[in-house]
Amino acid sequence: MSAQDTKNLLQAGHPHHFAKNDLLFAHGDPITHFYVIIQGVVKLFRENQNGQEKTIDILNPGQSICANEILDSCSCHWMNAAAVGDVLAMRLPASWLKEAIENYPILARNLLNMISEKENLAEVEAEHQANMSSAQLVACFTQRLCVGHGLNPEGFELPYSKTLIASRLGIELETFSRAASKIREHGINIQGAHVSINKPDAAAQYVCDFCSIASECTAHQELSKSN
Amino acid sequence: MSAQDTKNLLQAGHPHHFAKNDLLFAHGDPITHFYVIIQGVVKLFRENQNGQEKTIDILNPGQSICANEILDSCSCHWMNAAAVGDVLAMRLPASWLKEAIENYPILARNLLNMISEKENLAEVEAEHQANMSSAQLVACFTQRLCVGHGLNPEGFELPYSKTLIASRLGIELETFSRAASKIREHGINIQGAHVSINKPDAAAQYVCDFCSIASECTAHQELSKSN
DNA sequence: CGACACTTTGAAGACGATCAACGCCGGTGG
């Protein structure tokens, strides 16, 4: 979004605070607001009648919530959004977004871009689920975090609980834990919440051969060239 | 799309024929065209360096191909598209779509809607993969086909090969075959290519309790009320 | 210190993938 958009946004909405585990909205609620996270982490998830949960995405400051639902033709939320810790989020009426789209074609264009990208990622994740072992899923996730930290040789701390990450990857916590020890032999070291990568190229090969978009993946490119 | 759009479309493009197994485009090809299927079936799939394939979607006449890729910022295709049988498809330059979007905001709006919907479906499918057994996946797929045929008590013929469907569902052909016999006890009868549903409500319950959007699913609603 | 959330580890079990063999059918060629 442009600086101008941001300015408009700040005028149209108000910051709103959510405590840990608060729901920003739940499945079935009418869609009334659009959110932009200022601080904290929000978990999007779906829940079926058996109580099984599937975490769809983990959102960080700067990311927006439920733009796609507002743009879809439905009037109610399809999923739940919960504050993982304390969260501060800008809250705007849904109508504001709809009007903005009508008035600023450039915004519509940006949103198209963003949503296309998300759809693409969703497909790639489905592919990963089908073709990768749980250890590879964990390695892929970790690698991308690591690139986000500039491949710092000191390593970094996991930004979320392992329970949350496991849920995001569609595996059980126990499986995550076992996967974490298994990928040590591929150069990825997870000790408690601290992560470091010894052999980025080895790790990349272990994972990215099983990913159809490795050649376009920025994380993969960074890892490979760092040799 | 509106009738007017269709008219423009017919003027801007030319129909193009593809033989069985022809690629409409492949991963890495520059994005030059946009397609609308007139006749036949097209398979979208991704392939990793190990040769593992994942079928993303099966497209039928009337559906468009790669609108999302054109709207994404990338210049090359992220996936492959192959003709399952003989295919006739309208082929338009990608620039046509981009211009149309700039000129007709309503089209942008429709595309936003369509892509949001696809993203939503991709997420639901990920959820299904995580929470359903292979038998339930097959049942879900079959149910929706069945509703598409108006719940005809005579049943209907599968429109695709079982190999293709299995690949679409992310399971092996053998698993599909075993699942097909297992779901007979839940009122779904698959004999060769012929499918009939004896107990729609039983089948719906067997599957839809594991789906977070059962209450919004049109197929589920049809099945439930048919008792 | 004790309660609680989070994580690790072990053992058993279920499920789907894989390998292998066979049946069915349509097409091709002698």
Next chain:
DNA sequence: CCACCGGCGTTGATCGTCTTCAAAGTGTCG
């Protein structure tokens, strides 16, 4: 007309992986 072949689907047996259940370990915070 029959023999052969290849694509497709079914069925059986085995194996590896992930889930599940259970127990114990670690850490933080009141």
